[in-house]
Amino acid sequence: xxxxxxxxxxxxxxASLSVAGAGLVSGCATxxxxxxxxxxxxxxxxxxxxxxxxxxxxxxxxxxxxRIGFIGLGMRGPGAVTRMNHIENVVIKALCDLRPEQVSAxxxxxxxxxxxxxxxxxxxxxxxxxxxxxxxxxVYIATxxxxxxxxxxxxxxxxxxxxxxxxxATTLEECWQLVETSERTRKHCMMxxxxxxxxxxxxxxxxxxxxxxxxxxxxxxxxxHNLVDLNFSKDGYQDMWRLKENTRNGSLYPTHGLGPIxxxxxxxxxxxxxxxxxxxxxxxxxxxxxxxxxxxxxFYTPFVAHAYRGNMNTTTIRTKKGRTIMVQHDVSSQRxxxxxxxxxxxxxxxxxxxxxARIATxxxxxxSQEELKALxxxxxxxxxxxxxxxxxxxGGHGGMDFLMDWRLVDILRNGLPxxxxxxxxxxxxxxxxxxxxxxxxxxxxIDVPDFTSGAWQSNTxxxxxxxxxxxxxxxx
Numbered sequence: 001x002x003x004x005x006x007x008x009x010x011x012x013x014x015a016s017l018s019v020a021g022a023g024l025v026s027g028c029a030t031x032x033x034x035x036x037x038x039x040x041x042x043x044x045x046x047x048x049x050x051x052x053x054x055x056x057x058x059x060x061x062x063x064x065x066x067r068i069g070f071i072g073l074g075m076r077g078p079g080a081v082t083r084m085n086h087i088e089n090v091v092i093k094a095l096c097d098l099r100p101e102q103v104s105a106x107x108x109x110x111x112x113x114x115x116x117x118x119x120x121x122x123x124x125x126x127x128x129x130x131x132x133x134x135x136x137x138x139v140y141i142a143t144x145x146x147x148x149x150x151x152x153x154x155x156x157x158x159x160x161x162x163x164x165x166x167x168x169a170t171t172l173e174e175c176w177q178l179v180e181t182s183e184r185t186r187k188h189c190m191m192x193x194x195x196x197x198x199x200x201x202x203x204x205x206x207x208x209x210x211x212x213x214x215x216x217x218x219x220x221x222x223x224x225h226n227l228v229d230l231n232f233s234k235d236g237y238q239d240m241w242r243l244k245e246n247t248r249n250g251s252l253y254p255t256h257g258l259g260p261i262x263x264x265x266x267x268x269x270x271x272x273x274x275x276x277x278x279x280x281x282x283x284x285x286x287x288x289x290x291x292x293x294x295x296x297x298x299f300y301t302p303f304v305a306h307a308y309r310g311n312m313n314t315t316t317i318r319t320k321k322g323r324t325i326m327v328q329h330d331v332s333s334q335r336x337x338x339x340x341x342x343x344x345x346x347x348x349x350x351x352x353x354x355x356x357a358r359i360a361t362x363x364x365x366x367x368s369q370e371e372l373k374a375l376x377x378x379x380x381x382x383x384x385x386x387x388x389x390x391x392x393x394x395g396g397h398g399g400m401d402f403l404m405d406w407r408l409v410d411i412l413r414n415g416l417p418x419x420x421x422x423x424x425x426x427x428x429x430x431x432x433x434x435x436x437x438x439x440x441x442x443x444x445x446i447d448v449p450d451f452t453s454g455a456w457q458s459n460t461x462x463x464x465x466x467x468x469x470x471x472x473x474x475x476x
Contacts (some may be wrong), residue, residue, distance in 0.1 A: 041437045044172030044350030045446070051453035052183040055422050056268065057460050060161065060188055062415040069094035069136040069160075071116075071127045071151060072143035073102040077167055079396055080140055081106050083405045085113055086394050088473040090409055094130045096120040099238075131155045138412065140405055141165060142192075144241040149174035152189055156181045163408060166255045168425035170245075172433050172449065175426035181449050182422035190408060190418050191425035193259040194396070195339060197403040200357050200386055201260040204343050204350045206381040206464045208264045212279040213345025216265050220342035221351075222328040224335050228289055233330075234299065236435020246293060249280050249309040250436035251329040257339045257426040258327050259420070262345055264324055268423045269459040273325075273448040276317045278435035285332045308332075315435045317448070327431065381464045383407065390474055414469040419462050426451040 052216045066083060070077055070322035073095060084090050092115040097103050100121040107119060118133075131139055133153055139155040141148055141164040150465040152162045168191040169175045182189045195201060208216060231243040232237045245252060265271055293300040312335050317325040328340070338353035349360045358366040359375055367375070380388075385401060389407075391399030411418060429447065438446045452459065 011337030012137055016266055017361075018047055038437060038440055041433045043069060044176065045131050045434070045437075045449055047172075047176055047453070049154060049176065049179070049453055051455060052180070053186060054452075054455050054459070055179075055182050055186070055188070056452065057417045058186065058421070059417060063137050063162070063412045065091055066409050067091045067093045067135055067137045067413050067463075068140055069096070069105075069130045069133065069138070069200040069321070070140045070142070071096045071130060072141060072147075073097040073099075073106050073164075074142070077140075077142035078106050078109070079401065080142060080405065082109065083396055083402050084140075084409075085115065086402070086410050087406055088475060088476050089413060091115065092117045092131060093136050094118045094120065096127045096130045096291045097335050098124065098126070100123070103456070104420045119238055127151060128154060130359045131158045131160060136160055138408075140241055143431060144238070145170050145243070145245060150175055153181045156185045156187040156189060159187065161184070161190075161412065163192050164189050164425070165192050167191070167253065167429040167432060168431040170432065171325070175430045175451065177448075178422055179426050188412075188418055188420040189425055190218060190420050191255065191428065192404060193255050193420055193424075194401045194404045195213075195256045196259045196263060196420060197383075197407065198260070198341075198398070199380075199400070200350075201341060201390065202381050202384055202464070203376060203379055204341070205260065205264055205462070207350070207375075207379045208345075208347075209345065209464050210379060212348050212375075212379065212423070213343055213350070216323060216343065216345045217420060218324045218326075218342075218344040219261035219265060220326045220328075220340045221254075221259075222330075222338055222340040223253045223256045224328060224330045224338040224340075227286060227331040228441060231286075232293060232300070234257045240303075243303065246286060246308050246331075247306050248409070248432075250306075250432055250434075251315045251327055252309060252432050253313065253329055253331070254327050254431040254435070256266075257341065258325070258428050258431060259424070260341060261343070262424065262428065263324055263419075263462050265319065266427065266461045267319065267425060268452055268456050270456065271323065271459045272320045272434075272452070272456040273427065274318050274320050275445045275447050276315055276434055277443055277445050278315040278438035279443040280313045280439045282310055283308040283332070286311075307409050309389055310439075311373065313379075313435065313439070315431060315438070316393065317431070340425075342379060363456045382470070383464075386470060386475055387474070390476075393476075394474075406474065410466075410469045410472040416469050417460075417463075423451045423456075 103121045139160045290303040313329040315327045341352040343350045391402040394402045
Protein backbone atom coordinates (compact mmCIF):
# COMPACT_ATOMS: atom_id res chain seq x y z
CA UNK A 1 0.00 0.00 0.00
CA UNK A 2 1.25 3.49 -0.86
CA UNK A 3 2.34 6.00 1.77
CA UNK A 4 -0.43 8.42 0.81
CA UNK A 5 -3.04 5.65 1.05
CA UNK A 6 -1.80 4.71 4.52
CA UNK A 7 -1.88 8.35 5.59
CA UNK A 8 -5.44 8.72 4.30
CA UNK A 9 -6.61 5.59 6.09
CA UNK A 10 -4.96 6.75 9.28
CA UNK A 11 -6.56 10.19 9.10
CA UNK A 12 -9.99 8.77 8.38
CA UNK A 13 -9.80 6.12 11.08
CA UNK A 14 -9.58 3.35 8.47
CA ALA A 15 -6.15 2.10 9.39
CA SER A 16 -6.92 -1.20 11.12
CA LEU A 17 -6.38 -3.21 7.96
CA SER A 18 -7.72 -6.74 7.56
CA VAL A 19 -6.60 -8.92 4.70
CA ALA A 20 -7.57 -11.65 2.23
CA GLY A 21 -11.32 -11.72 2.28
CA ALA A 22 -11.65 -9.79 5.52
CA GLY A 23 -12.97 -6.37 6.04
CA LEU A 24 -12.18 -2.76 5.70
CA VAL A 25 -11.83 -1.37 9.06
CA SER A 26 -13.39 0.59 11.78
CA GLY A 27 -14.26 4.19 11.27
CA CYS A 28 -15.43 6.48 8.51
CA ALA A 29 -14.38 9.79 7.05
CA THR A 30 -15.24 13.13 8.57
CA UNK A 31 -15.72 16.25 6.46
CA UNK A 32 -12.20 17.45 7.32
CA UNK A 33 -10.69 14.15 6.29
CA UNK A 34 -12.80 14.10 3.13
CA UNK A 35 -11.32 17.47 2.21
CA UNK A 36 -7.83 16.05 2.69
CA UNK A 37 -8.76 13.09 0.52
CA UNK A 38 -9.91 15.53 -2.16
CA UNK A 39 -6.45 17.09 -2.15
CA UNK A 40 -4.95 13.66 -2.85
CA UNK A 41 -7.34 13.10 -5.76
CA UNK A 42 -6.44 16.46 -7.27
CA UNK A 43 -2.71 15.83 -6.92
CA UNK A 44 -2.87 12.35 -8.44
CA UNK A 45 -4.93 13.63 -11.38
CA UNK A 46 -1.97 15.79 -12.41
CA UNK A 47 0.62 13.04 -12.14
CA UNK A 48 3.06 13.09 -15.07
CA UNK A 49 3.52 9.70 -16.66
CA UNK A 50 5.68 8.54 -19.51
CA UNK A 51 4.66 5.12 -20.77
CA UNK A 52 7.43 2.60 -20.08
CA UNK A 53 5.88 -0.11 -22.23
CA UNK A 54 2.49 -0.30 -23.94
CA UNK A 55 0.47 -3.08 -22.32
CA UNK A 56 -2.46 -2.59 -24.72
CA UNK A 57 -2.17 -5.36 -27.28
CA UNK A 58 0.69 -6.94 -25.32
CA UNK A 59 1.16 -10.66 -25.91
CA UNK A 60 2.73 -12.48 -22.97
CA UNK A 61 4.59 -15.79 -23.46
CA UNK A 62 2.14 -18.66 -23.88
CA UNK A 63 1.28 -20.85 -20.90
CA UNK A 64 0.16 -24.33 -21.83
CA UNK A 65 -1.05 -24.86 -18.27
CA UNK A 66 -2.24 -21.93 -16.15
CA ARG A 67 -1.37 -22.34 -12.47
CA ILE A 68 -3.61 -20.19 -10.28
CA GLY A 69 -3.53 -18.95 -6.69
CA PHE A 70 -6.72 -17.48 -5.21
CA ILE A 71 -6.74 -14.74 -2.56
CA GLY A 72 -10.07 -13.99 -0.90
CA LEU A 73 -12.65 -16.71 -0.40
CA GLY A 74 -15.62 -14.74 0.88
CA MET A 75 -18.37 -13.51 -1.44
CA ARG A 76 -16.77 -14.01 -4.87
CA GLY A 77 -13.74 -16.23 -4.49
CA PRO A 78 -15.39 -19.64 -3.95
CA GLY A 79 -17.43 -19.29 -7.13
CA ALA A 80 -14.31 -18.46 -9.11
CA VAL A 81 -12.54 -21.54 -7.80
CA THR A 82 -15.51 -23.70 -8.79
CA ARG A 83 -15.61 -22.24 -12.29
CA MET A 84 -11.89 -22.66 -12.86
CA ASN A 85 -12.21 -26.30 -11.88
CA HIS A 86 -14.28 -26.79 -15.05
CA ILE A 87 -11.54 -25.47 -17.34
CA GLU A 88 -8.91 -27.83 -18.73
CA ASN A 89 -5.22 -26.96 -18.47
CA VAL A 90 -5.82 -25.13 -15.19
CA VAL A 91 -4.15 -26.14 -11.94
CA ILE A 92 -5.40 -24.59 -8.71
CA LYS A 93 -2.15 -24.33 -6.76
CA ALA A 94 -3.08 -22.28 -3.69
CA LEU A 95 -5.97 -20.87 -1.66
CA CYS A 96 -5.79 -17.98 0.78
CA ASP A 97 -8.13 -16.16 3.12
CA LEU A 98 -7.66 -14.51 6.49
CA ARG A 99 -10.26 -16.90 7.92
CA PRO A 100 -9.14 -20.57 8.06
CA GLU A 101 -12.73 -21.78 7.88
CA GLN A 102 -13.21 -20.13 4.49
CA VAL A 103 -10.12 -21.86 3.14
CA SER A 104 -11.23 -25.21 4.54
CA ALA A 105 -14.69 -24.90 3.00
CA UNK A 106 -13.31 -24.25 -0.49
CA UNK A 107 -10.67 -26.94 -0.08
CA UNK A 108 -13.42 -29.44 0.67
CA UNK A 109 -15.23 -28.48 -2.53
CA UNK A 110 -12.14 -29.52 -4.47
CA UNK A 111 -11.98 -32.93 -2.82
CA UNK A 112 -11.97 -35.65 -5.46
CA UNK A 113 -10.69 -33.33 -8.20
CA UNK A 114 -7.20 -33.23 -9.66
CA UNK A 115 -6.39 -30.13 -7.61
CA UNK A 116 -4.50 -30.27 -4.32
CA UNK A 117 -3.88 -26.63 -3.41
CA UNK A 118 -1.62 -25.36 -0.68
CA UNK A 119 -3.45 -23.21 1.85
CA UNK A 120 -2.68 -19.91 3.55
CA UNK A 121 -4.67 -18.20 6.30
CA UNK A 122 -4.67 -16.82 9.80
CA UNK A 123 -2.52 -13.71 9.39
CA UNK A 124 -3.00 -10.41 7.60
CA UNK A 125 -0.02 -11.03 5.32
CA UNK A 126 -0.53 -14.72 4.57
CA UNK A 127 -1.36 -13.78 0.97
CA UNK A 128 2.20 -12.61 0.37
CA UNK A 129 3.50 -16.16 0.81
CA UNK A 130 1.11 -17.27 -1.92
CA UNK A 131 2.43 -14.56 -4.26
CA UNK A 132 6.01 -15.51 -3.44
CA UNK A 133 5.60 -19.06 -4.77
CA UNK A 134 7.45 -19.85 -7.99
CA UNK A 135 4.84 -22.32 -9.26
CA UNK A 136 1.97 -19.83 -9.80
CA UNK A 137 1.31 -17.97 -13.05
CA UNK A 138 -1.88 -16.09 -12.17
CA VAL A 139 -3.04 -14.56 -8.90
CA TYR A 140 -6.82 -14.20 -8.71
CA ILE A 141 -7.85 -11.52 -6.18
CA ALA A 142 -11.36 -11.39 -4.71
CA THR A 143 -10.86 -9.41 -1.50
CA UNK A 144 -12.36 -6.13 -0.19
CA UNK A 145 -11.82 -3.16 -2.48
CA UNK A 146 -9.07 -1.43 -0.52
CA UNK A 147 -6.84 -4.51 -0.79
CA UNK A 148 -7.11 -4.94 -4.56
CA UNK A 149 -4.28 -2.65 -5.62
CA UNK A 150 -1.76 -3.53 -2.87
CA UNK A 151 -2.20 -7.23 -3.62
CA UNK A 152 -2.16 -6.80 -7.41
CA UNK A 153 0.99 -4.67 -7.29
CA UNK A 154 2.80 -7.12 -5.02
CA UNK A 155 1.79 -10.09 -7.17
CA UNK A 156 3.01 -8.45 -10.38
CA UNK A 157 6.28 -7.57 -8.68
CA UNK A 158 6.68 -11.26 -7.87
CA UNK A 159 6.33 -12.12 -11.55
CA UNK A 160 2.66 -13.08 -11.62
CA UNK A 161 -0.16 -12.10 -13.95
CA UNK A 162 -3.10 -10.69 -12.01
CA UNK A 163 -6.87 -10.94 -12.24
CA UNK A 164 -8.48 -8.57 -9.75
CA UNK A 165 -12.11 -8.05 -8.82
CA UNK A 166 -13.87 -4.73 -9.39
CA UNK A 167 -13.00 -2.01 -8.77
CA UNK A 168 -9.30 -2.62 -9.36
CA ALA A 169 -8.43 0.56 -7.43
CA THR A 170 -10.20 3.02 -5.14
CA THR A 171 -7.86 6.02 -5.51
CA LEU A 172 -6.20 7.70 -8.47
CA GLU A 173 -2.84 7.02 -6.90
CA GLU A 174 -3.64 3.31 -6.92
CA CYS A 175 -4.71 3.51 -10.57
CA TRP A 176 -1.28 4.88 -11.45
CA GLN A 177 0.42 2.20 -9.34
CA LEU A 178 -1.33 -0.52 -11.33
CA VAL A 179 -0.35 1.04 -14.65
CA GLU A 180 3.26 1.67 -13.71
CA THR A 181 3.75 -1.80 -12.21
CA SER A 182 2.19 -3.61 -15.15
CA GLU A 183 4.29 -1.63 -17.63
CA ARG A 184 7.48 -2.19 -15.65
CA THR A 185 6.99 -5.91 -15.02
CA ARG A 186 5.19 -6.66 -18.30
CA LYS A 187 2.67 -8.69 -16.39
CA HIS A 188 -1.01 -8.63 -17.26
CA CYS A 189 -3.42 -6.92 -14.87
CA MET A 190 -7.02 -7.68 -15.78
CA MET A 191 -9.92 -6.28 -13.82
CA UNK A 192 -12.58 -8.99 -13.59
CA UNK A 193 -15.39 -6.94 -15.13
CA UNK A 194 -17.79 -9.80 -15.74
CA UNK A 195 -20.50 -7.63 -17.31
CA UNK A 196 -18.34 -7.25 -20.42
CA UNK A 197 -19.10 -10.95 -20.94
CA UNK A 198 -22.86 -10.74 -20.47
CA UNK A 199 -24.54 -12.24 -23.52
CA UNK A 200 -26.39 -9.05 -24.58
CA UNK A 201 -23.38 -6.84 -23.95
CA UNK A 202 -21.27 -9.14 -26.14
CA UNK A 203 -24.00 -9.13 -28.78
CA UNK A 204 -24.07 -5.32 -28.93
CA UNK A 205 -20.26 -5.15 -28.97
CA UNK A 206 -20.22 -7.40 -32.02
CA UNK A 207 -23.02 -5.37 -33.62
CA UNK A 208 -21.00 -2.21 -33.07
CA UNK A 209 -17.94 -3.84 -34.62
CA UNK A 210 -20.03 -4.78 -37.67
CA UNK A 211 -21.31 -1.21 -38.03
CA UNK A 212 -24.94 -1.94 -37.11
CA UNK A 213 -25.32 1.20 -34.99
CA UNK A 214 -23.45 3.47 -37.40
CA UNK A 215 -21.37 6.05 -35.54
CA UNK A 216 -21.73 5.53 -31.80
CA UNK A 217 -23.00 8.78 -30.27
CA UNK A 218 -24.02 8.01 -26.71
CA UNK A 219 -24.00 5.19 -24.18
CA UNK A 220 -25.54 4.60 -20.77
CA UNK A 221 -24.69 2.16 -18.01
CA UNK A 222 -25.50 1.76 -14.35
CA UNK A 223 -25.25 -0.22 -11.18
CA UNK A 224 -28.70 -0.02 -9.65
CA HIS A 225 -29.01 -2.78 -7.09
CA ASN A 226 -30.49 -2.40 -3.62
CA LEU A 227 -27.81 -3.59 -1.19
CA VAL A 228 -29.00 -1.87 1.99
CA ASP A 229 -29.97 -5.07 3.81
CA LEU A 230 -26.76 -6.83 2.77
CA ASN A 231 -24.53 -3.87 3.60
CA PHE A 232 -26.01 -3.60 7.10
CA SER A 233 -26.07 -7.36 7.71
CA LYS A 234 -23.62 -8.70 10.29
CA ASP A 235 -23.39 -11.84 8.16
CA GLY A 236 -22.76 -9.96 4.92
CA TYR A 237 -19.46 -8.32 4.15
CA GLN A 238 -16.71 -9.16 6.63
CA ASP A 239 -16.24 -6.45 9.26
CA MET A 240 -18.92 -4.36 7.45
CA TRP A 241 -16.30 -3.22 4.94
CA ARG A 242 -18.66 -2.40 2.11
CA LEU A 243 -20.93 -0.33 4.33
CA LYS A 244 -17.90 1.69 5.36
CA GLU A 245 -16.98 2.30 1.72
CA ASN A 246 -20.36 4.00 1.33
CA THR A 247 -19.17 7.04 3.28
CA ARG A 248 -17.49 8.18 0.04
CA ASN A 249 -19.85 10.29 -2.06
CA GLY A 250 -19.67 9.56 -5.75
CA SER A 251 -20.09 6.82 -8.33
CA LEU A 252 -18.39 4.22 -6.15
CA TYR A 253 -18.97 1.17 -8.34
CA PRO A 254 -19.12 2.36 -11.94
CA THR A 255 -17.45 -0.42 -13.89
CA HIS A 256 -20.36 -2.86 -14.41
CA GLY A 257 -22.24 -0.36 -16.54
CA LEU A 258 -19.23 1.55 -17.80
CA GLY A 259 -16.99 -1.28 -19.04
CA PRO A 260 -19.21 -2.63 -21.84
CA ILE A 261 -19.93 0.89 -23.12
CA UNK A 262 -16.21 1.75 -23.11
CA UNK A 263 -15.45 -1.33 -25.18
CA UNK A 264 -18.16 -0.43 -27.70
CA UNK A 265 -16.78 3.13 -27.96
CA UNK A 266 -13.16 1.90 -28.18
CA UNK A 267 -12.16 3.92 -25.13
CA UNK A 268 -8.36 3.55 -24.65
CA UNK A 269 -8.30 2.12 -28.19
CA UNK A 270 -9.23 4.90 -30.61
CA UNK A 271 -11.08 7.27 -28.30
CA UNK A 272 -10.50 8.50 -24.76
CA UNK A 273 -12.42 10.06 -21.90
CA UNK A 274 -11.93 13.83 -21.80
CA UNK A 275 -13.82 15.12 -18.75
CA UNK A 276 -16.70 14.19 -16.46
CA UNK A 277 -19.41 15.84 -14.37
CA UNK A 278 -20.99 14.11 -11.39
CA UNK A 279 -23.94 14.91 -9.12
CA UNK A 280 -25.32 13.03 -6.13
CA UNK A 281 -28.66 13.25 -4.40
CA UNK A 282 -28.87 13.36 -0.63
CA UNK A 283 -28.95 10.11 1.32
CA UNK A 284 -32.54 9.32 2.20
CA UNK A 285 -32.16 5.72 3.40
CA UNK A 286 -28.77 4.62 4.72
CA UNK A 287 -28.45 7.05 7.60
CA UNK A 288 -32.03 6.33 8.61
CA UNK A 289 -31.38 2.59 8.46
CA UNK A 290 -28.36 3.01 10.75
CA UNK A 291 -30.47 4.97 13.26
CA UNK A 292 -33.28 2.41 13.28
CA UNK A 293 -30.88 -0.49 13.74
CA UNK A 294 -28.91 1.30 16.48
CA UNK A 295 -32.10 1.90 18.43
CA UNK A 296 -32.42 -1.88 18.81
CA UNK A 297 -28.78 -3.01 18.69
CA UNK A 298 -25.76 -1.06 20.00
CA PHE A 299 -23.56 -2.77 17.41
CA TYR A 300 -24.82 -0.20 14.91
CA THR A 301 -24.30 2.86 17.12
CA PRO A 302 -20.90 3.75 15.53
CA PHE A 303 -22.57 3.93 12.12
CA VAL A 304 -25.16 6.53 13.12
CA ALA A 305 -22.85 9.55 13.10
CA HIS A 306 -21.54 9.07 9.58
CA ALA A 307 -22.67 10.76 6.40
CA TYR A 308 -23.40 8.30 3.61
CA ARG A 309 -23.18 8.83 -0.12
CA GLY A 310 -26.27 10.03 -1.94
CA ASN A 311 -28.80 7.43 -2.98
CA MET A 312 -28.44 8.29 -6.65
CA ASN A 313 -25.27 9.43 -8.36
CA THR A 314 -25.33 10.39 -12.03
CA THR A 315 -22.01 10.88 -13.81
CA THR A 316 -21.73 12.11 -17.39
CA ILE A 317 -18.55 11.75 -19.42
CA ARG A 318 -17.52 13.38 -22.69
CA THR A 319 -14.90 11.68 -24.87
CA LYS A 320 -12.15 13.19 -26.99
CA LYS A 321 -14.18 12.40 -30.12
CA GLY A 322 -17.34 14.02 -28.81
CA ARG A 323 -19.30 11.00 -27.62
CA THR A 324 -21.11 11.02 -24.28
CA ILE A 325 -21.58 8.42 -21.56
CA MET A 326 -24.01 8.49 -18.64
CA VAL A 327 -23.34 6.23 -15.63
CA GLN A 328 -25.64 5.89 -12.62
CA HIS A 329 -24.98 4.37 -9.20
CA ASP A 330 -27.73 3.55 -6.71
CA VAL A 331 -27.46 0.73 -4.18
CA SER A 332 -29.83 2.04 -1.55
CA SER A 333 -33.28 2.62 -3.06
CA GLN A 334 -36.18 0.42 -4.14
CA ARG A 335 -35.58 1.01 -7.84
CA UNK A 336 -35.52 -2.35 -9.68
CA UNK A 337 -32.17 -3.81 -10.66
CA UNK A 338 -30.65 -2.31 -13.80
CA UNK A 339 -27.35 -1.83 -15.58
CA UNK A 340 -29.25 0.03 -18.35
CA UNK A 341 -26.74 -0.81 -21.10
CA UNK A 342 -27.95 1.61 -23.74
CA UNK A 343 -26.08 2.05 -27.01
CA UNK A 344 -27.18 4.89 -29.28
CA UNK A 345 -25.76 5.43 -32.75
CA UNK A 346 -26.58 7.23 -35.96
CA UNK A 347 -28.29 4.14 -37.41
CA UNK A 348 -29.49 2.09 -34.45
CA UNK A 349 -30.09 1.75 -30.73
CA UNK A 350 -30.01 -1.06 -28.18
CA UNK A 351 -31.11 -1.13 -24.56
CA UNK A 352 -31.13 -4.07 -22.16
CA UNK A 353 -32.95 -2.73 -19.09
CA UNK A 354 -35.77 -2.63 -18.22
CA UNK A 355 -36.17 -6.13 -19.59
CA UNK A 356 -36.81 -7.44 -22.17
CA ALA A 357 -33.75 -6.30 -24.09
CA ARG A 358 -34.61 -4.31 -27.19
CA ILE A 359 -33.08 -3.02 -30.42
CA ALA A 360 -34.28 -0.26 -32.74
CA THR A 361 -33.28 0.96 -36.18
CA UNK A 362 -35.37 4.13 -36.19
CA UNK A 363 -37.17 6.54 -33.85
CA UNK A 364 -40.48 4.85 -34.63
CA UNK A 365 -39.97 2.08 -32.09
CA UNK A 366 -38.29 -1.17 -31.18
CA UNK A 367 -38.07 -4.07 -33.60
CA SER A 368 -40.41 -7.02 -33.12
CA GLN A 369 -39.39 -10.10 -31.19
CA GLU A 370 -39.07 -11.98 -34.48
CA GLU A 371 -36.71 -9.33 -35.87
CA LEU A 372 -34.76 -9.27 -32.61
CA LYS A 373 -34.28 -13.03 -32.78
CA ALA A 374 -33.00 -12.74 -36.35
CA LEU A 375 -30.51 -10.04 -35.29
CA UNK A 376 -29.31 -12.21 -32.41
CA UNK A 377 -28.75 -15.14 -34.77
CA UNK A 378 -26.82 -12.91 -37.15
CA UNK A 379 -24.64 -11.04 -34.64
CA UNK A 380 -24.13 -13.43 -31.72
CA UNK A 381 -20.33 -13.61 -31.31
CA UNK A 382 -18.32 -16.78 -31.55
CA UNK A 383 -17.60 -17.09 -27.83
CA UNK A 384 -21.33 -17.38 -27.07
CA UNK A 385 -21.97 -19.76 -29.95
CA UNK A 386 -19.13 -21.95 -28.72
CA UNK A 387 -19.64 -21.81 -24.96
CA UNK A 388 -22.92 -20.07 -24.18
CA UNK A 389 -25.01 -23.10 -23.27
CA UNK A 390 -22.24 -24.63 -21.16
CA UNK A 391 -21.60 -21.28 -19.47
CA UNK A 392 -25.24 -21.10 -18.40
CA UNK A 393 -24.98 -24.58 -16.90
CA UNK A 394 -21.76 -23.88 -15.01
CA GLY A 395 -23.11 -20.53 -13.92
CA GLY A 396 -21.93 -17.29 -12.42
CA HIS A 397 -24.43 -14.48 -13.05
CA GLY A 398 -26.14 -16.40 -15.82
CA GLY A 399 -22.89 -17.65 -17.32
CA MET A 400 -21.00 -14.42 -17.90
CA ASP A 401 -18.60 -15.13 -15.03
CA PHE A 402 -17.64 -18.42 -16.61
CA LEU A 403 -17.14 -16.83 -20.04
CA MET A 404 -14.86 -14.27 -18.41
CA ASP A 405 -12.75 -16.89 -16.63
CA TRP A 406 -12.55 -19.17 -19.65
CA ARG A 407 -11.57 -16.28 -21.91
CA LEU A 408 -8.78 -15.22 -19.54
CA VAL A 409 -7.34 -18.73 -19.42
CA ASP A 410 -7.62 -19.10 -23.19
CA ILE A 411 -5.83 -15.77 -23.67
CA LEU A 412 -2.96 -16.81 -21.41
CA ARG A 413 -2.67 -20.22 -23.06
CA ASN A 414 -2.68 -18.86 -26.62
CA GLY A 415 -0.62 -15.72 -26.12
CA LEU A 416 -3.34 -13.21 -26.98
CA PRO A 417 -3.89 -9.61 -25.81
CA UNK A 418 -6.28 -9.07 -22.91
CA UNK A 419 -9.84 -7.95 -23.65
CA UNK A 420 -9.50 -5.72 -20.57
CA UNK A 421 -5.96 -4.54 -19.89
CA UNK A 422 -4.43 -2.50 -17.10
CA UNK A 423 -5.39 0.80 -18.74
CA UNK A 424 -9.04 -0.25 -18.68
CA UNK A 425 -8.69 -1.35 -15.06
CA UNK A 426 -7.24 2.03 -14.13
CA UNK A 427 -9.56 4.22 -16.19
CA UNK A 428 -12.82 2.52 -15.33
CA UNK A 429 -11.88 2.48 -11.64
CA UNK A 430 -10.75 6.12 -11.75
CA UNK A 431 -14.29 7.30 -12.43
CA UNK A 432 -15.09 6.70 -8.74
CA UNK A 433 -12.56 9.11 -7.16
CA UNK A 434 -12.99 11.61 -10.01
CA UNK A 435 -16.74 11.60 -9.43
CA UNK A 436 -16.12 12.23 -5.71
CA UNK A 437 -14.11 15.30 -6.67
CA UNK A 438 -16.85 16.58 -8.98
CA UNK A 439 -19.61 15.99 -6.41
CA UNK A 440 -17.60 17.82 -3.76
CA UNK A 441 -17.05 20.73 -6.19
CA UNK A 442 -20.72 21.42 -6.93
CA UNK A 443 -20.56 19.17 -9.98
CA UNK A 444 -17.85 21.08 -11.76
CA UNK A 445 -16.28 19.30 -14.73
CA ILE A 446 -13.16 17.27 -13.96
CA ASP A 447 -10.50 16.32 -16.50
CA VAL A 448 -9.90 12.58 -16.79
CA PRO A 449 -6.25 11.43 -16.77
CA ASP A 450 -4.99 9.53 -19.79
CA PHE A 451 -3.45 6.36 -18.37
CA THR A 452 -2.25 5.32 -21.86
CA SER A 453 -0.06 8.43 -22.23
CA GLY A 454 -1.50 9.09 -25.67
CA ALA A 455 -1.26 5.51 -26.93
CA TRP A 456 -5.07 5.35 -27.15
CA GLN A 457 -4.81 7.04 -30.53
CA SER A 458 -3.20 3.96 -32.10
CA ASN A 459 -4.16 1.07 -29.78
CA THR A 460 -6.15 -1.73 -31.44
CA UNK A 461 -9.84 -2.21 -30.48
CA UNK A 462 -10.94 -5.31 -28.58
CA UNK A 463 -11.28 -8.32 -30.91
CA UNK A 464 -14.69 -9.94 -30.42
CA UNK A 465 -13.69 -13.07 -32.34
CA UNK A 466 -11.71 -16.02 -31.03
CA UNK A 467 -9.05 -15.50 -33.68
CA UNK A 468 -5.84 -17.18 -32.58
CA UNK A 469 -7.52 -18.85 -29.61
CA UNK A 470 -10.60 -20.82 -28.67
CA UNK A 471 -8.55 -23.94 -28.03
CA UNK A 472 -9.17 -24.34 -24.30
CA UNK A 473 -11.57 -27.18 -23.51
CA UNK A 474 -14.11 -27.44 -20.72
CA UNK A 475 -14.99 -30.21 -18.30
CA UNK A 476 -18.71 -30.66 -17.72
